[in-house]
Amino acid sequence: MTPHKTKARAATRPALAAPAQRPALSRAAITATARHIADTEGIGELTLRRVAAELGTGQASLYRHIAHRAELLALLTEDLAVSFPIVEPTQGEPPAEAIAAQWLAMYDFLAAHHWAAKVIAEGNHLATGTRSVLEHGLALLRAAGLSEADALRGYRALWHLLLGHLLNEHPFGHGSGAAPEPAGTEFEWALRRLIDGIGRMGTWHR
Amino acid sequence: MTPHKTKARAATRPALAAPAQRPALSRAAITATARHIADTEGIGELTLRRVAAELGTGQASLYRHIAHRAELLALLTEDLAVSFPIVEPTQGEPPAEAIAAQWLAMYDFLAAHHWAAKVIAEGNHLATGTRSVLEHGLALLRAAGLSEADALRGYRALWHLLLGHLLNEHPFGHGSGAAPEPAGTEFEWALRRLIDGIGRMGTWHR
DNA sequence: ACCTGAACACCGTTCAAGT
């Protein structure tokens, strides 16, 4: 009658699998739940009450693992940052193309998580997980012949252009009458102009 | 005993001067108060309760003049937009310089009202008051030899670069160790690179 | 010692009761 013949043994088992819907509360579990809510329902729905409910616990319990909401948002961006795309340049690819490919990949990635840009912009420091993307982006600029200082300036300029495009994406069209370009296309145009301008500081220019 | 000798005449006066601290509630009065709070104490302090208190009325009364908070923010940006700077190019000034001067002025202006970038980015449509700046910006790009379509793309690219710079200005430094450049200087570098790249689509290039 | 229900101090918005 009982479908669980192994029930008696459960007590001796080292509890390796607690009921799936209630994994022990932890920063990781909280972050995962928050990420799921943000990805599927938007940052507006991401409240501590909601996270707690999803985890089957009380709101106050969250504060045993995070100091405040801002810390949860920081965890969220770090969680995302480890997946930031890195596009390795192909053999003989012109520097400008390699740079464009990297930043277009970043655009696509961040556009797919439309909460990210806002959270990153509001948070103070770019998550430490951004390190590898930063290093890669700087390397591409150095490879284009930029000085260390100009590479850093260029990186930040590209980042700000990206951020501006992501943050200004109104849900419902662009207001102006004429059929607007797809957002990705518009960013690519701007990106290539900026890379072009930055490149003139370096050794490539054609 | 009564300090108000003119009291009897008050009824016959056309109420041309109500007590100065209580001008009749209106959209303009509400906007002015909101603007003052945002400018002096930041957008975080701008609550409807606060506006109402400052005007000596109840919060509910505001809803006789505005539909919701978002409308107040829209009024706020329109109020600011009429003061957007327009920098006329001087005689014989190279197109790139004229464009740079215009956008640097915009940067300085918006940086001085640090709530503006966030509110504008969140609001759906750039306030109608932006029309003249838009027209001026487009004219400068057309004068540089850009097609109508490229002028529009260029304008939007410049706007997004500006927005990204304004929105990513963390209050406390840039996180990375080395002494960062002043924000305005950093924007100017990026701006000139972008203008440079955009210019290569036009007729000037040197 | 660890957890958490209930309360607190805020929001924006609505509504019924005042004039």
Add this chain to the structure above:
DNA sequence: ACCTGAACACCGTTCAAGT
């Protein structure tokens, strides 16, 4: 008819009472 105090449905955060 117009105005608005009080309430409502939310927040993030804290605290005292539970285990």
